Amino acid sequence: MNKRNSLIAYILIGIGIYFLFREWRLPLFTDFYSWTTLLIIVGLALVIHGYTSKLYDNLFSGSLLLGIGIHLHGNQHYQWWIDHWGVYLLLVGLAFIIKSTKTKDGFITGLLLTSLSILLIFSIQLPEWLSWIYIMSDFLENFWPLILIFIGIYLLKRKKKK
Numbered sequence: 539m540n541k542r543n544s545l546i547a548y549i550l551i552g553i554g555i556y557f558l559f560r561e562w563r564l565p566l567f568t569d570f571y572s573w574t575t576l577l578i579i580v581g582l583a584l585v586i587h588g589y590t591s592k593l594y595d596n597l598f599s600g601s602l603l604l605g606i607g608i609h610l611h612g613n614q615h616y617q618w619w620i621d622h623w624g625v626y627l628l629l630v631g632l633a634f635i636i637k638s639t640k641t642k643d644g645f646i647t648g649l650l651l652t653s654l655s656i657l658l659i660f661s662i663q664l665p666e667w668l669s670w671i672y673i674m675s676d677f678l679e680n681f682w683p684l685i686l687i688f689i690g691i692y693l694l695k696r697k698k699k700k
Contacts, residue, residue, distance in 0.1 A: 545587040545596075552579035569615050577607030585636075594640040601636040605629035620659060623679070628655035 556579055559567045584600025587593065606629060612619035634648025658675055678685070 544591055545583065548583035548587050549580060552583050555579075570611070572611070572614065574607050574611040574614065577603055578611065579607075581605070581607055589640075594637060597640060598633045598637040598644075602629055602633040605632060622659050623682075624655040624658035627651055627658065631655055 553576070556570075556575055560571050581600050581602070581604030584596045585604060586600075588596035588600055606626070609619075609625055609629065613621055628651070631648045631651030631654075634644040634651065636648075637643070638645035638648060657671065
């Protein structure tokens with residue numbers, strides 16, 4: 539079986555288990571009968587496929603989808619779940635770190651993003667010398683779509699390393 543077919547196989551197995559549990563109406567899994575579970579399944583399939591087929595580029599997208607699915611599921615079902623935009627920055631940072639375990643690329647970026655996100659998530663009472671973070675977070679909250687667009691354009695235009 540080629541590598542692409544194995545990814546499709548993992549996704550089909552996960553979606554099959556999802557619909558089987560939904561058909562059986564198992565009380566243990568009633569919270570998982572939502573679209574966020576499909577994100578978790580696809581993310582998990584990408585992570586498993588990335589490790590088993592040694593296509594480690596799938597680790598980033600898989601762990602990001604898995605994390606977003608878990609976060610959105612937590613927001614829907616648990617009152618204590620953290621609902622802050624910095625969580626998405628944390629998920630991107632963790633995805634970089636997970637990918638770097640096999641590719642040795644992006645660890646510093648992941649560490650910086652993870653550290654920044656933790657600082658932003660828990661920045662309710664920062665010391666006076668870190669007050670600039672409030673200004674930066676206000677800027678990011680207002681202009682984050684433009685920042686994403688510029689990062690996307692940069693990634694399209696940059697030259698790939700050989």
